[in-house]
Amino acid sequence: MEAVGRFDLVVAVMAVGIVVRILCPALREKWTDAPVVAVDSSLRSAVPVVGGHHGGNDLAYHLYEKLGAYPAVTTATDAAGRPSLEGTADRLGASVVNRSSSKEVNLAFLREDVPVLRIVGPKVVLVDEGVAVLRRRGGIVVGLGARRGVDASEVLEAVGSALVSVGRSFEEIRAIATAEIKRDEPGISEAAERLGRPVVYLDEEVLNAQSPTTESRARDLGLVGVAEPAALALSERLIMPKKAYGRVTVALGE
Template sequence: MRDRYDPQVLVYSKKRAQEMVGTLAGFDLVVAVMAVGIVVRMICPGIADKWTGTPVVAVDSSLRSAVPVVGGHHGGNDLALRLFEKLGAYPAITTATDAAGRPSLEGTAAGLGARIVNRSSSRDVNLAFLREDVPVVRLAGPKIVLVDEDVAVLKSKGGVVVGIGARRGVEASEVLEAARMALESVGRGIDEIRAIATGEIKRDEPGISQAAERLGRPVIYLDEEVLNAQSPTTESRARDLGLVGVAEPAALALSERLIMPKKAYGRVTVALGE
């Protein structure tokens, strides 16, 4: 998708099915108002692989079902859910991670504003997501890294990482306001957020996850080993918990540099990295 909030969507009816193959590449998403079987027969000649094909969602003529035929993890599933919101069409999502309510490699990469370098890892990583939370680790260079086939390598496309620390019981509204004020202080906007990052010890804080959900961005929970591998610029009370910090180390772990050291906004501590 060119823009996750303003995709170019093409709607095809059965009468225009013959035109579909030749124009798929010119659009971000395609809605085909026809039977799934017809869609499959029409688009097969134009399908190369799941990474380059345009997502296609088939919708029956009664607008009762929306079926992502190809490109589920690349916009098709999101489009089916949007059609459910707008039309009430049942989103017949069949990708395993989405059907199970679990994250996916493709979704994680998109949320982080990153591209997947070794696409062949997607099968193993997505299977792992079905069983457990797969950790996200950033390695700062210069380095030479050897990885196994089931390790996905992502290359960042840029954006701001918002490192969050918070008191227990913090509300989503507090997190959102703190993030907004922090970004404003460095001349950045909410739309520039790539991800929310915090410590694994904050996983049970719904205020943080709800804030990320409202922003439409992922929240990445980093374990003790990752946080303690960073070099924050300020002292933290988290040392009492065996951590060098939360907000700053979390921001550093997923970015190249700090653009704002940690600062407290009420019950929320924010650090910004990019």
């Protein structure tokens, strides 16, 4: 199938069996093969055939939202409603270095909550096959704190002002990070959706392991802070300490 080598995502409107027979000679490696989703001619089902964890499942869900085609997702972690290594790496804006670890780590995700640890160098770390090593991609991490009930326009305006102050742009954002307690704030999730960037919700243990440069009223909630620790947790350094823009607080890391 020529399209597999030419496009990032492929929708094949034909039976799964036909797709399989066409694809087999073209498949090389699951981390690099283009995700392929088979859709029946009646547009009733969308079946990720190749690359479920690499964009195929997301494409199937997208087809469900746009066309109503049932997303027949079969990858074990997704079917069980559990996280995956690939999804975790994407959420953290990182790439998996030792890809051979994916099978064992994803099996572990099916059974339990696998801890995600951040190790700051210089260090030498010796790991076995059951440990996945992630390396962060480049880009800006936006650490966000917000008052209850903030809307998406306020978030976007605050982030835009922060980026302008350091001479950067929306296109350079890798991820938005905030505290787990902000998960139910629709203004944050909607702003991230408009930007096309993921939101990483960090728990208390991760935030409190950071060393922010400024005091925070979040100490009343048992946190060392929100915006700065969130930015620090997913980046190497702060490029802008936290600053309040109305009801939104922003810190930038890189």
